[in-house]
Every structure is written in C-alpha cells, then in structure tokens.
Amino acid sequence: MKDMKRNLEDITNKLKNNNIRPSHQRLKVLEFLDNNRIHPTVEQIYHSLYDEIPTLSKTTIYNTLNTLIEAGLVRILTIEDNEVRYDIRTDTHGHFKCKSCGNIYDFEVDMDLVEVKGLNGFRIYTKDVYFSGICSKCLEQEDGAKIFDKVI
Amino acid sequence: MKDMKRNLEDITNKLKNNNIRPSHQRLKVLEFLDNNRIHPTVEQIYHSLYDEIPTLSKTTIYNTLNTLIEAGLVRILTIEDNEVRYDIRTDTHGHFKCKSCGNIYDFEVDMDLVEVKGLNGFRIYTKDVYFSGICSKCLEQEDGAKIFDKVI
DNA sequence: TATAATATTGTAATGATTACAAATTAGAAA
DNA sequence: TTTCTAATTTGTAATCATTACAATATTATA
Structure with missing residues (x-):
C-alpha cells in the first residue's frame, strides 16, 4: 500500500519535473507503462484504462504519448510496420x-x-x-x- | 549500352529464379531499386516510374513489393513510423x-x-x-x- | 492463335493517426 | 472557497497509407 502511494507520487513528480501537468489521464497512462513493461500499443493502453476511465478518448492516449515522447519520458518503437509500440525505458x-x-x-x-x-x-x-x-x-x-x- | 542490357537480363533472371513472372512493372520496380539505392518509399517509386508507365497503379507497386519481399529479394525498413521504405540490399x-x-x-x-x-x-x-x-x-x-x- | 493462369488496374474499404472545436478540468488569484 | 483563465480532454470529422476486390489485360505455352 505504501509502495503504491510512493509510486504514484514518483509518477506525479516525474511529470511535474518535465513541466507536464499531472492530469488524471496522464498519470494513468504513465503508471500503466511503468507497471506493464510490455511495450504496449495505443490500443492496448486504451483498452486497459477504459474500465477505470470510462470517458477516456483514444485521442487523449495519442496526445499524452506524444507529450511524453517530446519530454523524453517515453520512446516510440517502430520495429515493424503496422504496429507502433511505446516503451517507458529510455x-x-x-x-x-x-x-x-x-x-x-x-x-x-x-x-x-x-x-x-x-x-x-x-x-x-x-x-x-x-x-x-x-x-x-x-x-x-x-x-x-x-x-x-x-x-x- | 551493353551494360544496360545485361542489367535487364540479370533482373529478369533474378525474378525467374524466384518463380516470379518478369512482367514489365515488376522489372521496372526492381530495376529502380537496383539503380537507386535510396531506400525509397512507395510514393517515390510510383512517382519515378509514372512517366515511363502512365497506366501504373499504386496497388501494383504494393503488390510487387510484397511479392519481392516474400521472395527475399527486397527488405522492408520501418525505421520510423509514418514512413515505410524498401531496400534491395538483403x-x-x-x-x-x-x-x-x-x-x-x-x-x-x-x-x-x-x-x-x-x-x-x-x-x-x-x-x-x-x-x-x-x-x-x-x-x-x-x-x-x-x-x-x-x-x- | 487460342487458352488458362496470372498480373494489373481502379475503386472502395479499412485502420491508424491527426485536426479541430466544444466541453471540461486544473491551478492561481482574489 | 469562489472565480477566472489557460490547459486538457473529448468526440467527430478529415487525412493518409495500405489492402480488398472485381473487372480487364497480359503472359506463357500448347
């Protein structure tokens, strides 16, 4: 329980340190990438968070990932055409x-x-x-x- | 002049050896890849051959490239999302x-x-x-x- | 030349991503 | 807390690359 909280705090700071507002959606996307080191696709991220955030839009996933990439917090993987993946390890x-x-x-x-x-x-x-x-x-x-x- | 002919012959044989019919379009695509080592996109190939073959269809470029890839004569490069390129060097x-x-x-x-x-x-x-x-x-x-x- | 198999073409369909404007939310100031 | 402004999220429409598909054309071969 304590670990969970610290983790969320870490993620929040990670965003703040890069001048990115720690919105609920952004925190959840970054948390997902951190907890699931599977190099997920946009579809996987969207699907996984949809239950928690029913209003979630796929555009938000794209926007968030692009913001994170620009800040250098996430890398894009294009190892094969037809599937783009995202990696929290930089x-x-x-x-x-x-x-x-x-x-x-x-x-x-x-x-x-x-x-x-x-x-x-x-x-x-x-x-x-x-x-x-x-x-x-x-x-x-x-x-x-x-x-x-x-x-x- | 002699070189040109030999080259065309080589390309024809390359296709035949792989059980690919050496149609005009396929020869031209393979020839272009061989003479222009620029890892072109589909768009570049299509554009370059359009003057020679006015009836050319972009679908043919895709079909041809997929055939060549399957035969191992061409490799696909996905070094960045949003641009797929093709390489004759395998x-x-x-x-x-x-x-x-x-x-x-x-x-x-x-x-x-x-x-x-x-x-x-x-x-x-x-x-x-x-x-x-x-x-x-x-x-x-x-x-x-x-x-x-x-x-x- | 005739025939059957294969290739090309054009159009429509698909799927991923982005553009955009309206609605919502977050953060600072009063 | 309340208010205000700027930033974010959302849904829809637009864009772009690629594939599906059926009609037409071409090739290899007898």
Whole structure:
C-alpha cells in the first residue's frame, strides 16, 4: 500500500519535473507503462484504462504519448510496420520480437563497443537494435521447435 | 549500352529464379531499386516510374513489393513510423537516418561480434540496426552544425 | 492463335493517426 | 472557497497509407 502511494507520487513528480501537468489521464497512462513493461500499443493502453476511465478518448492516449515522447519520458518503437509500440525505458537497450508469441523482450547490448564502417564524420544521436526470432518460452514447447524451423 | 542490357537480363533472371513472372512493372520496380539505392518509399517509386508507365497503379507497386519481399529479394525498413521504405540490399547492414536531410545511409556492422545479455535460449533470425543523427554532408555546411546541436 | 493462369488496374474499404472545436478540468488569484 | 483563465480532454470529422476486390489485360505455352 505504501509502495503504491510512493509510486504514484514518483509518477506525479516525474511529470511535474518535465513541466507536464499531472492530469488524471496522464498519470494513468504513465503508471500503466511503468507497471506493464510490455511495450504496449495505443490500443492496448486504451483498452486497459477504459474500465477505470470510462470517458477516456483514444485521442487523449495519442496526445499524452506524444507529450511524453517530446519530454523524453517515453520512446516510440517502430520495429515493424503496422504496429507502433511505446516503451517507458529510455536508456539504450535492444528489443527482440518473437515471431511466434509476438511478445517483445528487452535485452542488454553495449553499442559503444560495436565497430561500424561507413559513418566517418557522422554525428550519431540514437542507436536502435532490433532482433527477431523465437523466444525461449516458445522453443520450450517441444513440438513448437519443429514447426518453427519450417515456418519462418 | 551493353551494360544496360545485361542489367535487364540479370533482373529478369533474378525474378525467374524466384518463380516470379518478369512482367514489365515488376522489372521496372526492381530495376529502380537496383539503380537507386535510396531506400525509397512507395510514393517515390510510383512517382519515378509514372512517366515511363502512365497506366501504373499504386496497388501494383504494393503488390510487387510484397511479392519481392516474400521472395527475399527486397527488405522492408520501418525505421520510423509514418514512413515505410524498401531496400534491395538483403545482406546484414545498418541504416543511418540523417535528421537534417532525411537521407538514409547504409553502413557496415558485424553484429555477430556484439555481446548481448538477456537472450539466453532464444533463437535469433534477424538483426537490424538503426542509427540516427546528422550526416557528414549536413555537418559540413558550417552554420548547420550550430543549429543541429540545439534542434534535436 | 487460342487458352488458362496470372498480373494489373481502379475503386472502395479499412485502420491508424491527426485536426479541430466544444466541453471540461486544473491551478492561481482574489 | 469562489472565480477566472489557460490547459486538457473529448468526440467527430478529415487525412493518409495500405489492402480488398472485381473487372480487364497480359503472359506463357500448347
């Protein structure tokens, strides 16, 4: 209970520190992203908050996310066309998408160590890494492995 | 002149080898991708070929690209939402998008050497790397550099 | 050349995102 | 607390990219 309250306080401060008014909707969106590290789509966020906030509009989700992105509190993930996702982690890390279950996993990668040819004289601001394949959970489902060898 | 013909022949064979009928439209799309390594959008391809093929339909561009992707002759790039691009290079390489001129550059990166934490037991099929920043050409335009430091 | 299978085209449908104006809410000042 | 102003939320309409679909055209081949 105490943790819950502190969490809400943290989220409120996070917004205030970035000159974003901590409205009910914004707090709920940011709280959802913080508690559900699933790189959700707009649809998922909207659906999940709709019960709590019956007047919620999808436009508000879009507005809120764009505000959060502008402030650098959220990153947009466009790992595949036709699905845009949002990530509350803004530190450098990679994303793995499982072709089977569709889940997106975070992984650690130190891109500073990677050697790159062809960008001499370029100024690099962001580095994104995106892998795809089959996650360990899906592979563990025995006959799953046999299927996946062919499907992809 | 000889080169042009050989090129067309190569492209035709490329399609035939993949059981894709070398129709006029498909040849022109593939030829355009081969001669213009700019990771074009559907709009760019359509616009560029429209003069040559006045009856061209945008649906054909989409159909053709999807066929080529399915055959593995073309890769789709979704480095940013709101713009999908297509790449004739299918070998592993990185992409750099310049925030200033919008151009996309290829670069060489050996992802096999990169250390990754958090994907134990995962089967990895594809690895994509996407950087963004300011390209050397834009940086060379002297006062440009000063502006870019702030803008991003 | 005739035939059957495949490709192209134009239009309509879909779906995600944004524009916009009206209604609501939040925060500061009295 | 009450009032006032600015910011936010909401619903609807508009926009844009992409796909569905059916009619037409083209290709490969006998």
